[in-house]
Amino acid sequence: MQITRDCVASFHYVLKDETGIELESSAGSDPMTYLHGHGSLLPGLESAMEGKTVGEKFTVTLMPADAFGELRTDSEQRVPISQLKGGRNWKPGMQAVIHTEQGHQQVTVLKVGHTMATVDTNHPMAGKTLVFDVDVAEVRAASVEELAHGHAHGPGGHHH
């Protein structure tokens, strides 16, 4: 069975930067499971999955613009510490989530004052060329419920 729109596909991956340094991997955990054709993955990765079958291994390279964007130089922003979510006892270098008009945004804490913090709003993977080594683990038709929800259920997928 090939990966086509409305399939649920599972895959293991190793994510490296362009110099070969490993950034992330699904080794030792459930494979990533997603509903194909619904924009669940980075677009360049999702289109590379199209037509692949179980057991197929391939590498896809995404330029920054197709991944998490270019590094912006105007990315420093001062925000109230109370708006930093996802942790506590903030220190420079920690990752936080802030809520913006565009939704949730992952930021890196640069400086922490008494009530305000300075954060870098560049995504931690902004400016990076991403290299995914992909190993397709499973392909199946989506259930009616998964199609209605627009995401995959089960291990590695969405949990309610």
Ligand code: ZN
């Ligand atoms: Zn659901």
